[in-house]
Amino acid sequence: MNMAIDISKFKTRRVLVIGDLIIDEFIRGPVETVSREAPVPVVTVSEEYYELGGAGNVARNLAALGAQVSVVGLTGTGSGAIILMDLFSKHRIDTQGIHSDKLRKTNRKTRVISSCQQLLQIDRESYVPLSSAAESAMIKSIRAKIADVDLVIVSDRGKGVLTRPLLTELFTLTRPRNIVTIVDPVGNHYEKYMGATILTPNVKELASETEIRISDKSSLYKAGTELLKKTRAEGLVVTCGKDGLVIFGKAASPFVIESEERQVFDVTGARDTMVSVLGLALATGGSFKDAATVANVAAGLVVDKVGTAGVTEKEIILELMAYSGNGPVAKEDDLFAQKQTRY
Numbered sequence: 001m002n003m004a005i006d007i008s009k010f011k012t013r014r015v016l017v018i019g020d021l022i023i024d025e026f027i028r029g030p031v032e033t034v035s036r037e038a039p040v041p042v043v044t045v046s047e048e049y050y051e052l053g054g055a056g057n058v059a060r061n062l063a064a065l066g067a068q069v070s071v072v073g074l075t076g077t078g079s080g081a082i083i084l085m086d087l088f089s090k091h092r093i094d095t096q097g098i099h100s101d102k103l104r105k106t107n108r109k110t111r112v113i114s115s116c117q118q119l120l121q122i123d124r125e126s127y128v129p130l131s132s133a134a135e136s137a138m139i140k141s142i143r144a145k146i147a148d149v150d151l152v153i154v155s156d157r158g159k160g161v162l163t164r165p166l167l168t169e170l171f172t173l174t175r176p177r178n179i180v181t182i183v184d185p186v187g188n189h190y191e192k193y194m195g196a197t198i199l200t201p202n203v204k205e206l207a208s209e210t211e212i213r214i215s216d217k218s219s220l221y222k223a224g225t226e227l228l229k230k231t232r233a234e235g236l237v238v239t240c241g242k243d244g245l246v247i248f249g250k251a252a253s254p255f256v257i258e259s260e261e262r263q264v265f266d267v268t269g270a271r272d273t274m275v276s277v278l279g280l281a282l283a284t285g286g287s288f289k290d291a292a293t294v295a296n297v298a299a300g301l302v303v304d305k306v307g308t309a310g311v312t313e314k315e316i317i318l319e320l321m322a323y324s325g326n327g328p329v330a331k332e333d334d335l336f337a338q339k340q341t342r343y
Contacts, residue, residue: 011066019055019155055155061276072097080106097141151283171195274299
């Protein structure tokens, strides 16, 4: 494998993340008995903690790799908003573009975990239509930030925050400036994403949007090619779970990037990591194929971790070395002392 991705430049990128903000709450503990009231396990809680989810997890991944990150999004006005803002502060992420809306509640996903296995998920989410005041506030924040960023990542979780007028305004601002804009989409009606540089649906979402039953490589390629034409994007990255990624570009045939086999524990947040690394690799001048390859490797690292987790520069570099067959170096510190890190 011969790539030219300068991972050391990730920390020089300025990124704007826009989308649905979620608190990821984790409750952990052993299962030692079954309830007398119902045939369900009883978890004895030993640990409870919060992390950034949704667009917040994308921002967290970017910040962990050294990028300067700003976020535009919404919270409610209760205790959840305080938790979320504290988490952003912990990761040194700019929150000037985050606005509170008394009509909405802060989204929260609670996961109960025992022995590295998720037993239950509880969702507390807001689906209230976005108010005109909140939409205007978010657009104003995007306008204020856009001149100072190298990359925009849109993380749509279907909570009603990413309206068509907001996205239209965003793409109107990014296109003339040639800012790479990656959209992690949700649901159907991808027309609102027209103007994005790259879309990152999974196979199920691709099949739903194109109404093509995907059962083999041929039908996958047909669906991807159709969606690329429909959205007029420059590229697609279709995530295929354990089978890796397939990338589609206007000037090239579909290309499969396979994942390394590994013992999967938890896929929570892997897609956020993939999108984050893909964006940084493209924003530092990497080719589409090389950027997607590095992003796939980074996502593979996350599935070995429990809960919402990110990756570090060092982890990516060592995994790339193994992925390329070069193996570990004798002195790891020498590698990270180098100003230019290329593969």
